[in-house]
Amino acid sequence: MPHRAGRTRWRRFALVLVPSVAACAAVGIAMAQGVLAASFFISGQRFQVxxxxxxxxxxSVYGMVDVTRRHQLVPVLVTGARHASVRxxxxxxxxxxxxxxxxxxRLTGGEKRPAEATDMFFDTTTETAGNVDFTGLDIGVAQGAITKGKVRPGDRDSKFFDPNGVGQQAVSATLTDVKVTAVAISAGTFNVPGLREQVQPGNHACF
Known part of the structure; x- marks a missing residue:
C-alpha cells in the first residue's frame, strides 16, 4: 500500500510540474489575447527566478494580494514590464x-540569445539585483495612476488593488544579477532560446 501511494504521488508530481514548465516557457502564452484567464489561483509555493x-x-510596480485555491492570502509585489529582454x-x-x-x-535558457517577453508580470515576495539603472523613474505615484507601465488585466478590479496606494513606474530599466522569489509569473508572450529542462535529485536551486 505505501508503495502504491508513492507511485501515485510521483505521477502527480510529473503531471503537475511538467505542464507548468510549458505554461511558463512556451512561446506565445495567450493571456494578452484573452485566451487564458488574467487571474488565477496560485499554488502558494515559492520558486526562484x-x-x-x-x-x-x-x-510598473505595485502591491497586490494573491489567493490560493484554499483561499489563503499571499501579499506580493507585482513588477510588470511591457517588454523584457532576459539573459x-x-x-x-x-x-x-x-x-x-x-x-x-530547473529551467535555463537565454544564454546565447536573450529571452524576450511582452506584458510580463512577476508576483514576488523578495527581489534583489546587483545593480539597477532607471530612466524616467517615478516613486510614489498612485497605483491607479500608473501609465508608463501596465497594471495586469483584472488587477484594477480586484478588492486587493488600492488605486490610492503607493506605486512606482519607469520608462525603462537595466538590472544585473537579478534574484527573485516568486509565487507566479504571467506573460503575453515569452520566447526562450535554448530552453533546457531538468529534474534533478537534491537541491539545485537557481541561487
Whole structure:
C-alpha cells in the first residue's frame, strides 16, 4: 500500500510540474489575447527566478494580494514590464517526493540569445539585483495612476488593488544579477532560446 501511494504521488508530481514548465516557457502564452484567464489561483509555493541581466521597458510596480485555491492570502509585489529582454534565465522549484526525497525542477535558457517577453508580470515576495539603472523613474505615484507601465488585466478590479496606494513606474530599466522569489509569473508572450529542462535529485536551486 505505501508503495502504491508513492507511485501515485510521483505521477502527480510529473503531471503537475511538467505542464507548468510549458505554461511558463512556451512561446506565445495567450493571456494578452484573452485566451487564458488574467487571474488565477496560485499554488502558494515559492520558486526562484534569476537572470544575469534584464532590460525592461514600460515598468510598473505595485502591491497586490494573491489567493490560493484554499483561499489563503499571499501579499506580493507585482513588477510588470511591457517588454523584457532576459539573459541567463533560470527558474527552479523544489518538491519533496515520497521515497525519492527532494527533487528540483530547473529551467535555463537565454544564454546565447536573450529571452524576450511582452506584458510580463512577476508576483514576488523578495527581489534583489546587483545593480539597477532607471530612466524616467517615478516613486510614489498612485497605483491607479500608473501609465508608463501596465497594471495586469483584472488587477484594477480586484478588492486587493488600492488605486490610492503607493506605486512606482519607469520608462525603462537595466538590472544585473537579478534574484527573485516568486509565487507566479504571467506573460503575453515569452520566447526562450535554448530552453533546457531538468529534474534533478537534491537541491539545485537557481541561487
Amino acid at each position: 534569476s537572470a544575469d541581466s534584464l532590460t525592461a521597458r514600460g515598468i 541567463g534565465f533560470c527558474q527552479s522549484v523544489q518538491v519533496d517526493v515520497p521515497f525519492l526525497g527532494t527533487q528540483t525542477l
